[in-house]
Each structure stands twice: as C-alpha cells, then as structure tokens.
Amino acid sequence: MAASDLLSDKTIRAALKVAGQADKARKISDGGGLVLDVRPTGAGWWRLRYWLDGKERMLSLGTYPDTSLAQARAKRDEARRLLADGQDPSAARQEAKAAMQRKRQAEQLADAGLPPEGSFEAVAREWLTRVHQVKVSAGHAERTRIRLEQDAFPWLGRRPIGEIEAPELLQMLRRVEGRGAIETAHRIKDACGQVFRYGIAIGACARNPAADLRDALQPVQTKHHAAIVDPVQVGKLLRDMHDYQGNAITRAALALSALLLLRPGELRHMEWAWLDLDAGLLTVPAEVMKRKKADKADGPPHLVPLAAQAVAVLRDLEPLTGSGRFVFPALTSKQRCMSENTVRSALRRLGYGNDDMTAHGFRATARTMIAERLGVPAEVIEAQLAHAVGDALGRAYNRTQFADQRRAMMQSWADYLDKLRKGADVLPMPSKAA
Structure with a gap:
C-alpha cells in the first residue's frame, strides 16, 4: 500500500515559495491519491485522484490555505470510504449539494408560507x-x-x-x-x-x-330531502301555505316552490328579466342551473312553462318587487336575493320541521305525485326537473323536446294542487294491470 500523509505545512509553504519564485505551478503529493496543485499565486488546489470502473477520475477538495492539510486529509479519507462501499465520491457530493439546495428552497418556501416543491x-x-x-x-x-x-x-x-x-x-x-x-x-x-x-x-x-x-371508510348513509307525498297531507300543507300570515313575498315563494319544480337556489335567484308572463314562460339562464361548468358556460337555458296559477302569483307579486332585479329580494336589501333559509323558516313557522318538509322537498313531492297521480312519463318529468342526463345528445333532447308535454304537465300539476288544497277528491293511483 502506497504511503500517505507525506506532507506538512512546512513543506507546503516551501513548495509555494518555490512555485512563486519560478512562476510555475507544480504538484506535490500527500499520498493516498491526495495531491496539492501548487500555484505561483501563493495558493494551492487540493485534488483527489481515484479510479472507478477502471477509469481515472479527479475530485476537487478545496483550496489551500482555506482548506487546511488536516481538512484535506479528512475529505480524502471520507472519499476512500465511499469508494470502498462502491460509491462514487463525486456523485455523492453532487447529491449532497442537491439535497442542501432542496433544503434551502424548502426553507425559503416555508418562510413565504408556501409548501415544499413536490409535496x-x-x-x-x-x-x-x-x-x-x-x-x-x-x-x-x-x-x-x-x-x-x-x-x-x-x-x-x-x-x-x-x-x-x-x-x-x-x-x-x-x-x-x-x-x-x-x-x-x-x-x-x-x-x-x-x-x-x-x-x-x-x-x-x-x-x-x-x-x-375503496372499502376502508364507513359507507355514506344517504338521506333524502324530507318531502310529503301523501295527497291528504299535501292538501293540508297547501292550505297552511295559503293561509300563511307572514311576509307577502315569502308567501309567494312558498306557492311557487310547489308550482315551478325549481331548486331552491334557482327559485330565490329568479329575476324579473327571465319572465315573460304574457307567454307564460320562465327562462332560467344556464349559469344559474346545477350543471357542470362547461354546461353552465355553453349549455342552453332551462325553460319552465308557467301554469295560469303561477302567472297569477307573479302578477300579484309584481307591484311589490317588479321595479327591482330579483323576484324575491332580500328583506334588508333589494340588491340581493332572498336568503336560502327563508322558505325553510316559513315552513317551520307553519309547523313543518326539517324531518317533515323542506324547500327542496317540493321537487320530490312533484316527482313522485306527478308520476303516480297524473301518469306523466318519467322522461317528461325529469326534463322539467332539469336532472342531469349522461350524454350530450340526451341532454339536448331533454331540453328541446317535450315542450308541449311539459306545458300540459305543469298546468295539470297546478290544477291538481288546487284540488288538493280545496279538499276535492283525490285522483286514484293508476292500476298496474292497466
């Protein structure tokens, strides 16, 4: 084994002096592959010569005197330990530098309140x-x-x-x-x-x-919006709503919740500009509907045929709110629409809790009773409820077809609700045999 630790600070200073006098660089060896490249400037470069995979390589270990002889030897010994383990000291140094850089970047991001890269x-x-x-x-x-x-x-x-x-x-x-x-x-x-x-x-x-x-979490227990579907109970609800003694705007919202089959958010955001009372039509813009973002931006509006009863409610409401933007403005500001809790709170005042009936439950009431009591095909009801259809062709079909059927359905539904409210005979459920 070749000798090592051959140099001393004295020999290094002497070599630097000679290099300066001769104005010529020279190399002196400390053994074990450690070499000092002595420069005429009075400084030197520590380098380690080593072999890996049969090829000679060179690793810089710092400059003398900033890196002392003892420090250079320590770096040499560490590099040789890496070589003994089959590692390339140069690659290990590059990885250490990269790790330090990542650490600094992480610290900078943390100081700025940002997460580490790749986190x-x-x-x-x-x-x-x-x-x-x-x-x-x-x-x-x-x-x-x-x-x-x-x-x-x-x-x-x-x-x-x-x-x-x-x-x-x-x-x-x-x-x-x-x-x-x-x-x-x-x-x-x-x-x-x-x-x-x-x-x-x-x-x-x-x-x-x-x-x-996939199966590691507790299953979600689906809970549907409470809704009344018994004709007798629906009749009582309608009479209670008709006799509501609260705000007239809220009373109209209750009535139209039952008549229009809209989602509560669509109802309370309704604007007078969307209404054509003479034509009996409500046009809800696509961006207001519960749809995917692309359909909100590019989809067609949702058309709601207005039964005569719905038109009558709106004409009675027009003197109260028709000069503003919203059909149902907030009680505190006409610049905002009615609160999402208004209809729910009104139902509670009438004695109907969340387990009895909700604002959204009017849609479930209509969906069930129009099919069971009026015998309207499901696809016509679903089109009017604006329920999502899987493919684009189906969505276009639902929104452009059934126009006549939907108008007839909405008027039949309003007429049926009038009968229930007045306590008239309830239409029998159609026989399965029929």
Missing part, C-alpha cells in the same frame, strides 16, 4: 388551479380547497407526495370520519385521488394510494 400540498394546489377550477363551478372548487386545507394539508401537506402510502392517507381520513363527517371523508378521499392521479401525470409520484381505500 402533497404543492401538487394539490397546482391541481386545484390547473385542473379542478377549470372543470367545476367556483363554489365547488372553493369547497374542495377548504376541505383539503382543513383536513388534509395539516397532516399530509408537507410530505413528499411520492412517499405517501395508503395507511397514512387512511389515518388522515379516519380523523375526519371520527368526528362523524362520513360524507366529507369520502369527498376528501375522492379529491386526494384526483391529486395523486395528477401527480402521476406530472411525474411527482408513481401511484395513487387512494385507490387502495
């Missing part, structure tokens, strides 16, 4: 901006962001997305599940799954651990 939060926020917000409504995107910020990022946000496995993801979801928010846990799992799929696409991770949790 779950960083990829999730990129997905929210580039994909999710483009596909869904602003409200939907905002709800997804809030769920991730409240329940996912505190536990997984700083973790490298490629290192997250199914058990760790499940542990986070179990925290949400543990507070009874079962549906929220499922929604967060679905959002995380989309984040991981996006991460795979951009090369940030290799797999989607959310896919392994």
Whole structure:
C-alpha cells in the first residue's frame, strides 16, 4: 500500500515559495491519491485522484490555505470510504449539494408560507388551479380547497407526495370520519385521488394510494330531502301555505316552490328579466342551473312553462318587487336575493320541521305525485326537473323536446294542487294491470 500523509505545512509553504519564485505551478503529493496543485499565486488546489470502473477520475477538495492539510486529509479519507462501499465520491457530493439546495428552497418556501416543491400540498394546489377550477363551478372548487386545507394539508401537506402510502392517507381520513363527517371523508378521499392521479401525470409520484381505500371508510348513509307525498297531507300543507300570515313575498315563494319544480337556489335567484308572463314562460339562464361548468358556460337555458296559477302569483307579486332585479329580494336589501333559509323558516313557522318538509322537498313531492297521480312519463318529468342526463345528445333532447308535454304537465300539476288544497277528491293511483 502506497504511503500517505507525506506532507506538512512546512513543506507546503516551501513548495509555494518555490512555485512563486519560478512562476510555475507544480504538484506535490500527500499520498493516498491526495495531491496539492501548487500555484505561483501563493495558493494551492487540493485534488483527489481515484479510479472507478477502471477509469481515472479527479475530485476537487478545496483550496489551500482555506482548506487546511488536516481538512484535506479528512475529505480524502471520507472519499476512500465511499469508494470502498462502491460509491462514487463525486456523485455523492453532487447529491449532497442537491439535497442542501432542496433544503434551502424548502426553507425559503416555508418562510413565504408556501409548501415544499413536490409535496402533497404543492401538487394539490397546482391541481386545484390547473385542473379542478377549470372543470367545476367556483363554489365547488372553493369547497374542495377548504376541505383539503382543513383536513388534509395539516397532516399530509408537507410530505413528499411520492412517499405517501395508503395507511397514512387512511389515518388522515379516519380523523375526519371520527368526528362523524362520513360524507366529507369520502369527498376528501375522492379529491386526494384526483391529486395523486395528477401527480402521476406530472411525474411527482408513481401511484395513487387512494385507490387502495375503496372499502376502508364507513359507507355514506344517504338521506333524502324530507318531502310529503301523501295527497291528504299535501292538501293540508297547501292550505297552511295559503293561509300563511307572514311576509307577502315569502308567501309567494312558498306557492311557487310547489308550482315551478325549481331548486331552491334557482327559485330565490329568479329575476324579473327571465319572465315573460304574457307567454307564460320562465327562462332560467344556464349559469344559474346545477350543471357542470362547461354546461353552465355553453349549455342552453332551462325553460319552465308557467301554469295560469303561477302567472297569477307573479302578477300579484309584481307591484311589490317588479321595479327591482330579483323576484324575491332580500328583506334588508333589494340588491340581493332572498336568503336560502327563508322558505325553510316559513315552513317551520307553519309547523313543518326539517324531518317533515323542506324547500327542496317540493321537487320530490312533484316527482313522485306527478308520476303516480297524473301518469306523466318519467322522461317528461325529469326534463322539467332539469336532472342531469349522461350524454350530450340526451341532454339536448331533454331540453328541446317535450315542450308541449311539459306545458300540459305543469298546468295539470297546478290544477291538481288546487284540488288538493280545496279538499276535492283525490285522483286514484293508476292500476298496474292497466
């Protein structure tokens, strides 16, 4: 084995002096591959010569005197230990530098309140901006962001997305599940799954651990909006609504909730500009409807034929709110529409709790009773309810066809509600044999 530790500070100073006098660089060896490239400037470069895979290589270890003889020897010995383990000292140094750079970047991002690059939060926020917000409504995107910020990022946000496995993801979801928010846990799992799929696409991770949790969470217990479907009870509800002693605008909202088959949000956002009372037609713009973002932007409006009874309610309401934008303005400001709790609160004042009847429940009442009591085909009812249809051709068909059937249905429904309110004979359910 070749000798090492051949130099001393004295010999190095002497070599530097000679190089300066001769104005010529020279190399002096300390053994073990460590060489000092002595320069006439009075400084020297420490270099390590080594062989890997049969090839000679050179590694810089710093400059003398900034890097002392003892320090250079320590670096040489560490490099030779790496070689003994089959590692390339040069590659190890580059990886150490890269790791240090990543650490500095992470610290800078943390100081700025931003997640580390390649972390779950960083990829999730990129997905929210580039994909999710483009596909869904602003409200939907905002709800997804809030769920991730409240329940996912505190536990997984700083973790490298490629290192997250199914058990760790499940542990986070179990925290949400543990507070009874079962549906929220499922929604967060679905959002995380989309984040991981996006991460795979951009090369940030290799797999989607959310896919392994398909049966790991408690199932969501579906609870439909409370709705009255018994004709006798519906008749009583209509009489109670007719006798409502509260605000006249709220009374009209109750009546039209039963007559128009709209979602509560569509009803309370209704504008006078959408109405043609002479033609008996309400045109709800696509952006107000419950649709995918693309359909909101490019889809056709939803047409609601107005029965004579609905037109009468609106004409009675016109002197009260017709000078403003909204058919149902807020009680405190005409610049805003009615609160989402107004109709619900009115039902409660009439003695109907959330387990009895809700504002949304009027749609379920109509869907059930129009089919069972009036015998209208399901596809006509679904078209008027503006329920989503799977394919674009089906959606176009539902919104452009059945115009005459829908107008006839809406008038028959209004007439039937009048009969129930007045306590007239209830139409018998059609026989299955018929």
